[in-house]
Amino acid sequence: MDGHYGWGVLAAGWRKGPWTPQEDKLLMEHVKLHGEGRWNSISRLTGLKRSGKSCRLRWVNYLRPDLKRGKITPHEEAIIIELHAKWGNRWSTIAKSLPGRTDNEIKNYWRTHFKRQKSTKNVEEARARFLRQQRELKQQQQQQQQQQQHLQEQLLLLERNAKDVVCMPRIEEMLWAQEVQEMGYTYNLPCVLQGGEFSVGWSAAGGGEDDRWSEGEWGGLWNMDDLGVLGMGI
DNA sequence: AAATATCGCAACCGCCGCCCT
DNA sequence: GAGGGCGGCGGTTGCGATATT
Missing domain, CATH: 1.10.10.60 (Homeodomain-like)
Incomplete structure (x- = not known):
């Protein structure tokens, strides 16, 4: 890059090229005091001859304490x-x-x-x-x-x-009944009986291990919350 | 041992979107 | 709404280290 940009020299007032330990120290102290952000004010506040972009990049890619080496x-x-x-x-x-x-x-x-x-x-x-x-x-x-x-x-x-109508199950309950049946149980839909009485209940007709929510290979890799974007092109 | 190729990484650039005035 | 500043992102470049010929 030296040939192109002049490594380590001032270009339009900014230093370019590899960072020195002194520069790193200045940047780290600044972030420790003021936090991340406002990168463009760093040179003014610390005397670092680096552009805001350069400071941000150095911090994000190299100096951040939570980086995994x-x-x-x-x-x-x-x-x-x-x-x-x-x-x-x-x-x-x-x-x-x-x-x-x-x-x-x-x-x-x-x-x-x-x-x-x-x-x-x-x-x-x-x-x-x-x-x-x-x-x-x-x-x-x-x-x-x-x-x-x-x-x-x-x-x-x-x-x-x-x-x-004798019974008036609600749609969510019908869906739930279906799920329960798939699990091997018999579900009695809650009914609104004539006269205002309710009847509700479910009985075991079998059953087994409930693995409906077990993570698949794919889901195990990352948070599935973002599957809503699956429609995007890749 | 020297020359050349490849790899790994740091750092730059240009573009874009967001926010503030 | 327009314009400018800033931050973030993806693409690219080039240096030093290592491997290969």
């Missing part, structure tokens, strides 16, 4: 592959799932380990896996929608014949 672990690599299949080159987004790792670090790692030669197989596998899961999720959602629609139709039908 050392090599990317196989587990982290797996996460990077999976998340890259999901997000593409959104390094900062990927970095949020890897505490202590910076976007720059992940970007560099990707470029050296995956972009150039090997790996395409791993990456393609991860991408395929992600797309498959996305498809399955969509199907599930469609099925649920259909079920709900069906139940709603039934409910309307019941309401239409309200005169003769």
Whole structure:
């Protein structure tokens, strides 16, 4: 870079190139006193001949105390592959799932380990896996929608014949009844009886281990809260 | 042992979006 | 609403270290 920018020299008043220990110390002391942010005022307050951008970058990528040093672990690599299949080159987004790792670090790692030669197989596998899961999720959602629609139709039908209706289960309870039945129990829908009495209850007709909410391989890698964005292109 | 290639990393640039005036 | 400043992000560059020929 020296040839291009003049490493370590002043360009338009700013120093460029590698940071010295003295500069690091100044920056760290400043952040300790004033916190992160307001990067452009640092040079004025500390005398550092560095641009705000340069200060921020140095802090975020190198000086931050919560940074994890050392090599990317196989587990982290797996996460990077999976998340890259999901997000593409959104390094900062990927970095949020890897505490202590910076976007720059992940970007560099990707470029050296995956972009150039090997790996395409791993990456393609991860991408395929992600797309498959996305498809399955969509199907599930469609099925649920259909079920709900069906139940709603039934409910309307019941309401239409309200005169003769003995029981008037609410839609949430019908859904719950269905879930309970899937678990192997018999569920008696709560009914509004003529005369204002209620009947409610469920009885065991079997049962087993409840693993409906167990984390899948995919969900185990990161927070599933953000699955709402699955519609995005990758 | 010397020359060359590759890797790993730090740091820069340009662009974009947000916020304030 | 327009314009400017600032911070954040992704892409790129180049140096030093290490591996290979």
